[in-house]
Structures are given as C-alpha cells and as structure tokens.
Amino acid sequence: MPKPNLTKWGKREVVNPKAMTDRITAPQKYYGKMPYFAAQGCANNTSNPRSGMALYKGKMIDVTWPKNKVKQFxxxxxxxxxxxxxxxxxxxxxxxxxxxxxxxxRTIGSNINVYIEAENNAAGNGAVGELGVVIQQHLTTNYYHTxxxxxxxxxxxxxxxxxKVYLDGGAEGHWVIADGAMDTTFYAFMISPSSEGWHYATPGPASSMKRWTDDEFVDEIRMNEQTTAQFNALENRARVTGRxxxxxWKGQREDKNAVTWAAIYRNSTKPGWLQDTEAAPGWGAKTAVEIPWDGIYLVSVIGNARHNTQPVANVQYIYQIGVYGSGGMSAKPILLSQGGNTRTDHESGxxxxxxVPLKAGDRLNVRFWGANTATNWDSGRSGSVSGSRWWNFAVTYLGRGTYGSGG
Structure with missing residues (x-):
C-alpha cells in the first residue's frame, strides 16, 4: 500500500470516519508492515563441485533468485x-x-568478493553503485565458506x-555459490519511508504516549501528539552515515586507533543530534558519533583492511565498535563485536x-589494529567518498526504550 499522506488535526475540526481512517487507521496499517523482500537460496546451474551457481575465476556473477525462493511485500x-x-x-x-x-x-588461498549494488536511472539523491563490499579468503578446500x-x-x-560475487582471478579448480536456503541469502527491509530525501530533517523522537481518560477534554494538540506526531517520527527516523x-598503521597500536571518517552525513542540523565528534580530546574530528537520546539503535559497519608484508604466523586484524558511556574514553567500553582475517597484500573485510540499547551522551567509534605483528596495515582500496563503499558506518534510531525497561 502507498505511504499515507500525513496531515494534522485542526482546531474545532469535526471528527468524521474519513479523517479517523486517514490519520489513524491507514498509518497504523502502513507502519505495521512496510516493504521488504527475503530471498533464500540462489539458482542452480551446476552440480560441480556442489549444487548451486557456478563461479569462474576472474569473473563477476550476478546472483539469480528463483521465484519460488523469494518472499516479498x-x-x-x-x-x-x-x-x-x-x-x-x-x-x-x-x-x-x-x-x-x-x-x-592455491597455497595463499583464493579470495571471494561479495557486493550489494544499486542501479537507478531516475533522478534523485538515493545511493547508487556498490553500496557494500566485503572480501574474504576462502580458507578450506572442499568445504563451504560464508x-x-x-x-x-x-x-x-x-x-x-x-x-554479486567475484572469484579471485588466480583461483584453481571448480567453484560454486551454494543454493541452500540457509547458505546464500539476500534481504532488504524498509526502516522508514523518508519520502523527501536523505536531508529531510528528522523530528527526532515523538512525544510520550499517554493514556486517554474519562471526561478528558480533547483538543487538536492532544490529538496530534497521539497520532500525527507519532507517525512523523516513524516516517523519518534520525540517522547518520560515515563513509x-x-x-x-603499524600493528599493535595501543592508542589513537579510532578510524577517521572522510565524510559523515546526518538528517538533522540540530547540534547534538547524532553529531560527528571526537572519540576523546586529541583523537581528531569525525572519529565518533554521539548519541542524542536514550533508545534502541541499529548500528552497522563494513571495514576492509590489508596487510602489507609477506605472511606472518597467526597474523590477523581486529576491528570493533566501541560504545563509550558517560565516563568517556577513560572508561572501559562495551564492544559490539570484533574479528578479522587477512591475505597478504590484498583487502580482507x-x-x-x-x-543495541544506548544512552544519551554515549559515543560510538570504530577501532582498528593489527594483531601479532609490528608491520604495517592499511585501509586498502577505500575509494572516494561517493565511490565504492569499502568502509561504511551507519547508526539509525529505531525508537524509545532500552532492553528490559518496558519503555
């Protein structure tokens, strides 16, 4: 169904069935089920060496999804x-x-490159090109790597x-993209419609919902707080993206290891609303994002890195999203995740x-270092800000409350 056209209640407006449907029922139906698709299991065009889509060295494959393996709305x-x-x-x-x-x-392995790509010939400011790229080394012969x-x-x-999937040009033997429902998958879902573009300013969190009471005087302010204001907040959630x-850097960096984002975009000009900032004094601008309100946030990052020298025993890189609370960088952070792998002189992602539940004033940064080596690591083909997304950091406000609070 199309996105409802949100309008406000007016003073002394006569409440009729059409107004109630347009301003309450229709938005609730829309925001209760927004667009999505889920594809589980790609096409099958080979059984050598396993069932699935054939990969060929040095060639990009557009993954095909049979209709019976797709659910969409x-x-x-x-x-x-x-x-x-x-x-x-x-x-x-x-x-x-x-x-x-x-x-x-091969002795030094074969790399698998995976991409999400967007194409759009129409005018607009939506993202296009290779939105996300991750490269990993296929580690074990005669086995699956995801x-x-x-x-x-x-x-x-x-x-x-x-x-899309690309197989390293030096690969030997036979390769396939597995066609199992839990092996190869592709999902997308709408978080918010935001129909006026990336820079459409967010209203921030909606006002708190209140219970209706007997003998309550209902005016247009109260009606808008309980209906239109709630839907406006859902329509344009606060968000920030770093690219x-x-x-x-040398490996084993003990300090100042928060990466700097060349460009950070957000859908608000208000100070403090998902503002890019320093991880702490002396770390430099655009090394962190500050959280404006208590609530639940979707946080994601893509990172690729390259080890510049010949293989070193047990070498790998590590990166994390660090969440620093009111204690600042002196306090021990919450780490959302960590891990990495590498192939010499080639990116690995x-x-x-x-x-996650976050508090107002929390700061998020992305930290990187190389483990078990004093040799150099670099960010690989990080590309232009508007080009391929080898590094991408996104924080999106989903709503009020924290885990277990009932809010």
Whole structure:
C-alpha cells in the first residue's frame, strides 16, 4: 500500500470516519508492515563441485533468485530474477551472504568478493553503485565458506538492488555459490519511508504516549501528539552515515586507533543530534558519533583492511565498535563485536551489525589494529567518498526504550 499522506488535526475540526481512517487507521496499517523482500537460496546451474551457481575465476556473477525462493511485500523482482526493485523512497537495511565451495585452493588461498549494488536511472539523491563490499579468503578446500555484507542506505523508488560475487582471478579448480536456503541469502527491509530525501530533517523522537481518560477534554494538540506526531517520527527516523577511511598503521597500536571518517552525513542540523565528534580530546574530528537520546539503535559497519608484508604466523586484524558511556574514553567500553582475517597484500573485510540499547551522551567509534605483528596495515582500496563503499558506518534510531525497561 502507498505511504499515507500525513496531515494534522485542526482546531474545532469535526471528527468524521474519513479523517479517523486517514490519520489513524491507514498509518497504523502502513507502519505495521512496510516493504521488504527475503530471498533464500540462489539458482542452480551446476552440480560441480556442489549444487548451486557456478563461479569462474576472474569473473563477476550476478546472483539469480528463483521465484519460488523469494518472499516479498512491496518489492518486485525483475523477469531475469537478478534485481529487486525498490517500491518507495526510504531508508533500507540490506544484507547479503554467499556461501561458496571450492575443490582446490592455491597455497595463499583464493579470495571471494561479495557486493550489494544499486542501479537507478531516475533522478534523485538515493545511493547508487556498490553500496557494500566485503572480501574474504576462502580458507578450506572442499568445504563451504560464508562471506556476508550488510549496509543501511537511503534508496529512491525504482532503484534496482542486486547481489554479486567475484572469484579471485588466480583461483584453481571448480567453484560454486551454494543454493541452500540457509547458505546464500539476500534481504532488504524498509526502516522508514523518508519520502523527501536523505536531508529531510528528522523530528527526532515523538512525544510520550499517554493514556486517554474519562471526561478528558480533547483538543487538536492532544490529538496530534497521539497520532500525527507519532507517525512523523516513524516516517523519518534520525540517522547518520560515515563513509571513506584511509590509514596506514603499524600493528599493535595501543592508542589513537579510532578510524577517521572522510565524510559523515546526518538528517538533522540540530547540534547534538547524532553529531560527528571526537572519540576523546586529541583523537581528531569525525572519529565518533554521539548519541542524542536514550533508545534502541541499529548500528552497522563494513571495514576492509590489508596487510602489507609477506605472511606472518597467526597474523590477523581486529576491528570493533566501541560504545563509550558517560565516563568517556577513560572508561572501559562495551564492544559490539570484533574479528578479522587477512591475505597478504590484498583487502580482507568484515561486517558488524547489531541492534543495541544506548544512552544519551554515549559515543560510538570504530577501532582498528593489527594483531601479532609490528608491520604495517592499511585501509586498502577505500575509494572516494561517493565511490565504492569499502568502509561504511551507519547508526539509525529505531525508537524509545532500552532492553528490559518496558519503555
């Protein structure tokens, strides 16, 4: 169903069935089920070395999704089964994972590159191009390796989303994208419609809901607080996105290891509303995002890194999202996740994604260091800010409350 046109109650307005339907029933139905798709299990065009889609070294494969393996609401699928078409402008969270199988590895391994890509020929300011890229080394011969990528972006109506897999040009043997429902999957769902574009200013959290009481005098202010204001907050949730990272660091960095984001975008000009800031004094601008309100947030980051020297025993990189509370950087942070892997002189990527309760004043940064080596690491092909998303950091406000609070 199309997004309702939200209008306000007027003073001394006569309440009639149409107004109640347009301002209460229709928005509740819309926000209770917004557009999504879920594809589980890709097409099957080979059984060598396993069932699934064949991969060929040095070639990009657009993943195809059979109709019987797709569930969708609002989205439509292209006739060739490769694209999912965005039904409305809005903020969407996307996730793709490819489970690949190879029957022969080279000595230094073979890399699998996975992408989420958006195409749109229409005018608009929605994200286009390779929205997210993750590269990982296929580790074990004759076994499966799963590589995930996820991203939160503003997309415009008509944008075509697809998932792609690239096999390293030096790979040997036979390779396949597994077609199992839990092996290879692609999801997208709308977080909020935000029909006026990325820079459409968020109203922030809606006012607290209050119980109606007997003999209450109901005026237009009370009606708008309980209905239109609530839906406006759902329509344009507060969000911030950081893109573009460049570094070249020694491993085992003990301090100042928060990455700096080349550009940070947010949908509010109000000070303190998901403001980019320093992780702490001396760390430099755009190393953290400050949380404006208590609530639940969707936090995700893509990071890719490269080890510059020949293989070192047990070498790997680690990156984390650090959540620092009111104690600042001197306090021990909450770490959402950590981990990484590497192949010499080639990027290797990871994603971190979580839904977390945060407090006003908390600061989030992304920290990186190389483990078990004093040699250099760099951010790889971080690309231009508007180009491929080798590094991407997104924080989106989902609503009031914290886990277990009942709020």
């Amino acid at each position: 609002g989205f439509t699928t292209s006739a060739d089964g490769k694209y999912f078409i965005v039904p409305e402008d809005g903020i969407y969270h996307m996730y793709f994972q490819a489970s690949t199988y190879g029957d022969k590895n 590589t995930p990528v996820g991203v939160t972006e503003f997309l415009t109506k008509g944008t075509k989303l697809k998932a 573009g990272v460049t570094f070249n 990871q994603i971190i994604s979580d839904v």
